[in-house]
Amino acid sequence: xxxxxxxxxxxxVADLCLKANFELREDVLAAIRAAVDNxxxxxxxxxxxxxxxxxxLAKSKRLAICQDTGIVVVHLQxxxxxxxxxxxxxxxxxxxxxxxxxxGCLRSSVVGDVRVRKNTMNNTPAVIHxxxxxxxxxxxxxxxKGFGSxxxxxxxxxxxxxxxxxxxxxxxxxxxxxxxxxxxxxxxGIGMGGTFDEASLLAKKxxxxxxxxxxxxxxxxxxxxxxxxxxxxxxxxxMGLGGKTTILGLRILDYPTHIAGLPVAVNVSCxxxxxxxxxx
Amino acid sequence: MIKxxxxxxxxxxxxxxVGDEVLLSGxxxxxxxxxxxxxxxxxxxxxxxxxxxKEAVIYYCGPTPPPPGLPIGSCGPTTSSRMDRFTxxxxxxxxxxxxxxxxxxxxxxxxxxxxxxxxxxATGGIGALLATKVKSASVVLFKDLGTEAIHRLEVKDFPxxxxxxxxxxxxxxxAKWKSE
Ligand code: SF4
Numbered sequence: 181x182x183x184x185x186x187x188x189x190x191x192x193v194a195d196l197c198l199k200a201n202f203e204l205r206e207d208v209l210a211a212i213r214a215a216v217d218n219x220x221x222x223x224x225x226x227x228x229x230x231x232x233x234x235x236x237l238a239k240s241k242r243l244a245i246c247q248d249t250g251i252v253v254v255h256l257q258x259x260x261x262x263x264x265x266x267x268x269x270x271x272x273x274x275x276x277x278x279x280x281x282x283x284g285c286l287r288s289s290v291v292g293d294v295r296v297r298k299n300t301m302n303n304t305p306a307v308i309h310x311x312x313x314x315x316x317x318x319x320x321x322x323x324x325k326g327f328g329s330x331x332x333x334x335x336x337x338x339x340x341x342x343x344x345x346x347x348x349x350x351x352x353x354x355x356x357x358x359x360x361x362x363x364x365x366x367x368x369g370i371g372m373g374g375t376f377d378e379a380s381l382l383a384k385k386x387x388x389x390x391x392x393x394x395x396x397x398x399x400x401x402x403x404x405x406x407x408x409x410x411x412x413x414x415x416x417x418x419m420g421l422g423g424k425t426t427i428l429g430l431r432i433l434d435y436p437t438h439i440a441g442l443p444v445a446v447n448v449s450c451x452x453x454x455x456x457x458x459x460x
Numbered sequence: 461m462i463k464x465x466x467x468x469x470x471x472x473x474x475x476x477x478v479g480d481e482v483l484l485s486g487x488x489x490x491x492x493x494x495x496x497x498x499x500x501x502x503x504x505x506x507x508x509x510x511x512x513x514k515e516a517v518i519y520y521c522g523p524t525p526p527p528p529g530l531p532i533g534s535c536g537p538t539t540s541s542r543m544d545r546f547t548x549x550x551x552x553x554x555x556x557x558x559x560x561x562x563x564x565x566x567x568x569x570x571x572x573x574x575x576x577x578x579x580x581x582a583t584g585g586i587g588a589l590l591a592t593k594v595k596s597a598s599v600v601l602f603k604d605l606g607t608e609a610i611h612r613l614e615v616k617d618f619p620x621x622x623x624x625x626x627x628x629x630x631x632x633x634x635a636k637w638k639s640e
Contacts, residue, residue: 223621227583230619234586243588244524244534247607285533287524287607297494299606328539328561328584356637360562361539363584414637419583420562421621421631452585 181263182316184460186272189264189320192458193276193306196322197252198284200456201244204235207390208367208453211428215365224423228365231418231451242284246452249286250324252277252306253384259315270308278302289327309381321388323455329366329448332358335380338442347444348407354446355411355427360420363450365428367391368407371445372400374435379443382433387449388457391429400432418451463617467515468556473578476622478629482580483617488517488559489600492538494608496546503549511601511610513553520560522607523597524587532597532613534587537561540579544568551575559620563632573628580620581631593618 209232216228238245254273266272281288281303290304291297313319334354338347355366369389371382394401408430417423428451437443464472466486476482489511491499502509520540524533540560547558548571556577561584564572572579582590594613601610623631632638 230583230586230589234589237592238534238588241530241588242527243530243591245588246585247522247524247534247536247587248538249524249534285525285527287522287533289522289607299608301606359635359638360632361541363561416635416637419581420635421581422635450585 181261182259183263183265184318185266186264186269187266188460189269189318190272190276192320192460193254193273193322194280196320196456196458197277197280197286197324200322200324200454201249201284201286202242203239204245205453205455207392208428208451209235211391212451215425215428219423219425221417221423223421224418224425227418227421228425244286245454246326247287248289248326248328249281249303250326250454251290252303253323253325254306254308255321255323255385255388256308256310257313257319258310259317260312261316262318273306273308274304277306278304317459319457319459321455321457323388326450326452329358329362329450332362332448333383333446335376335443335445337376338444340440340442342442344403348403348410350444351407351446352410352414354448355416356414358448359416362448363452364416364420365418365425365451367428367449367451367453368430369447369449370430370432371447372432372434372443373437374443375437376443378435379445380447382435383445383447386431386433387447387453388455389431389433393431395432395434397434400434404430404432466517466557468517468578470576473556473576473626476578476625478622478625478631480622482620482622484517484580484620485616485618486614488519488613488615490519490521490523490611490613492520492522492608493542494605495602495610496543498602500546500549503553509553513550513555515554515556517557517559518550518555519613520558523611524607526597530591532591532594535591535594536584536587537582540564547571551577563630563638564624569624569628569630572624573626576626578622578626579624581623582618582620590618
């Protein structure tokens with residue numbers, strides 16, 4: 181067993197929270213640059229250019245890319261040969277989040293109770309997903325998730341004989357309903373299969389995949405391509421003001437499912453899709 | 461590019477047309493969900509508001525805290541439609557303009573038209589860039605709300621687009637993805 185101290189995990193989470201909030205992902209930035217070159221609407225180009233300028237300023241001034249610094253979603257891949265030492269893993273993660281948000285001047289956007297709605301003032305607790313994997317490493321991915329886009333997410337339990345068109349229509353409808361609220365151009369994570377919960381988690385994980393990458397299965401990759409082109413032809417454009425650029429990227433992650441079902445989850449994210457990862 | 465200064469005079473507002481790109485300077489006040497709710501509760505109770513909203517420009521924004529040496533942190537707009545349920549009563553109190561992102565309800569559009577106000581769009585997700593347009597910031601009300609407190613901001617050349625003008629013309633009216 182390899183010993184890993186939870187304090188190391190705490191420090192890593194803190195670092196990654198800062199990095200994710202200050203430095204726009206290279207793949208996202210590349211997709212925005214490509215969109216500028218492809219865009220024909222003058223206003224849409226100006227908005228996309230301001231997004232690039234914003235990323236430059238955020239990084240150099242250590243300012244949050246977006247003031248909605250999100251609720252922090254932490255994905256842990258924990259090697260089964262790792263022995264965690266030094267206290268509670270969950271507390272360590274939350275301490276890392278709290279430290280980053282307090283010292284990094286990030287916004288506290290978490291309320292402790294969904295109905296009482298009192299701000300916890302340190303952006304904890306995080307939402308934590310843990311997966312036990314082979315090996316003796318710990319991979320930590322931190323993804324601050326804004327709620328303008330999260331609020332537009334949806335899941336639908338299709339019947340097994342649903343056609344590609346029905347699935348596409350559902351996903352396109354989600355983007356239309358999201359409208360301006362998700363700060364288009366958007367990025368979509370799609371989870372297909374598993375169960376109600378698994379499809380949602382896959383959709384969230386799909387947002388961590390590099391923009392521009394595709395599902396290894398040819399029929400899934402085809403669906404990704406078709407959806408991207410259909411969504412871009414909606415004409416929503418940056419901030420909903422028209423243009424060719426409605427979506428920057430879309431990834432499907434899939435999993436086997438039950439003979440009676442076909443869950444499809446759509447996690448909507450924005451042009452400020454943020455994440456950072458490190459393996460220790 | 462049209463340059464305007466807050467507080468906005470009625471004849472300035474009248475000249476703004478939907479789609480115009482403007483640079484706003486002067487004083488604006490932040491308020492988002494929780495502050496709107498509190499203002500609305502105070503209005504319902506019939507008391508005097510602890511803040512004068514006459515001719516105020518309201519910015520739907522919950523900024524990040526200021527890093528050392530800067531007046532404010534990242535400060536982009538939040539989704540305006542969540543404020544729609546409170547907006548007509550604030551317009552009645554005399555606010556002159558709102559800044560946010562996204563489309564508004566028909567009720568809000570009508571209230572804007574009837575009271576000759578204006579709704580501006582700011583680009584969402586560029587809060588770091590917008591922070592460079594803020595010259596000073598201070599909390600003036602509801603401090604306990606943290607980021608949702610009402611902040612007074614002094615801005616210089618804050619980039620905006622007219623979303624709904626004083627004649628009630630809406631930039632999103634013709635958006636085909638909306639009507640379908
Ligand atoms: S949707 Fe994204 S870019 Fe827009 S305000 Fe929320 S986090 Fe920021």
